[in-house]
Amino acid sequence: MSDRTEILRRFLEDVWNQGEEAAVDRYLASAYKIEHDPHDPWHGKTLTRDEFKQRLRAARAPFPDQRFTVVHSAAEADRVAAAWAWSATHKGDAPGLPATGRAVTMTGITFYFFDSDDRLTGHWQAVDRLGVMMQLRA
Amino acid sequence: MSDRTEILRRFLEDVWNQGEEAAVDRYLASAYKIEHDPHDPWHGKTLTRDEFKQRLRAARAPFPDQRFTVVHSAAEADRVAAAWAWSATHKGDAPGLPATGRAVTMTGITFYFFDSDDRLTGHWQAVDRLGVMMQLRA
Numbered sequence: 001m002s003d004r005t006e007i008l009r010r011f012l013e014d015v016w017n018q019g020e021e022a023a024v025d026r027y028l029a030s031a032y033k034i035e036h037d038p039h040d041p042w043h044g045k046t047l048t049r050d051e052f053k054q055r056l057r058a059a060r061a062p063f064p065d066q067r068f069t070v071v072h073s074a075a076e077a078d079r080v081a082a083a084w085a086w087s088a089t090h091k092g093d094a095p096g097l098p099a100t101g102r103a104v105t106m107t108g109i110t111f112y113f114f115d116s117d118d119r120l121t122g123h124w125q126a127v128d129r130l131g132v133m134m135q136l137r138a
Numbered sequence: 139m140s141d142r143t144e145i146l147r148r149f150l151e152d153v154w155n156q157g158e159e160a161a162v163d164r165y166l167a168s169a170y171k172i173e174h175d176p177h178d179p180w181h182g183k184t185l186t187r188d189e190f191k192q193r194l195r196a197a198r199a200p201f202p203d204q205r206f207t208v209v210h211s212a213a214e215a216d217r218v219a220a221a222w223a224w225s226a227t228h229k230g231d232a233p234g235l236p237a238t239g240r241a242v243t244m245t246g247i248t249f250y251f252f253d254s255d256d257r258l259t260g261h262w263q264a265v266d267r268l269g270v271m272m273q274l275r276a
Contacts, residue, residue: 036221036245038266039266074217075212075214076211076212079210083247083249108264109219109248109263111210111219124210126265128177128265129266129268130176130271133268
């Protein structure tokens, strides 16, 4: 496992699982580009660290106990690809999805990009959002 | 770029873009496990080369001019992760989706796994199927 794979695992744990906003300053470059993330409101945008914290807060609000677990990874050059499983309880309202209280699972794969200081500069992502819709709208 | 990344690009071109069934024998190990591919009818199954050819035929039938283009890749150990963009014309019926004649695009990321002979042993995939549904059912 590369050092960057380990950095990425800690980023997912501290930032996305624990929701530690201060950790964003440690892991992110000053600009973070969401190169590709279909159906994500921030798709195509370049965020400052503060804007990333707002995104983190908004994304975690409906799913406060969310957990990402890395299933597979591959590191090469400036990138680490991570296949992940996500689980959460739908406790708060999301756009178009009022809180259901349901346990929900999701999978996806993300290419994360690093700069030479090992800080994250952005991502390119594919997520099974159809599966989430089927669980929350059924 | 690793040799396996190049093999993977050729596999996508020959097998998925060109639909060359005989090429399956060159690229695939004798057993191919679809470890994870939500909403795919073969999710979780282990296929022989002949069963893989049936899957190829069934998957290409509604979209005979389909094209995968690799956008990002990362190779490590026994795997290559590939982020791809797909485009096709919806010319034939698919389960639940009668032919629309529409141009359709899709993105996804796949972890492909290789054996020591550089043959493919399976994949773990995340695909934006929600985006496809929105294009074909709108």
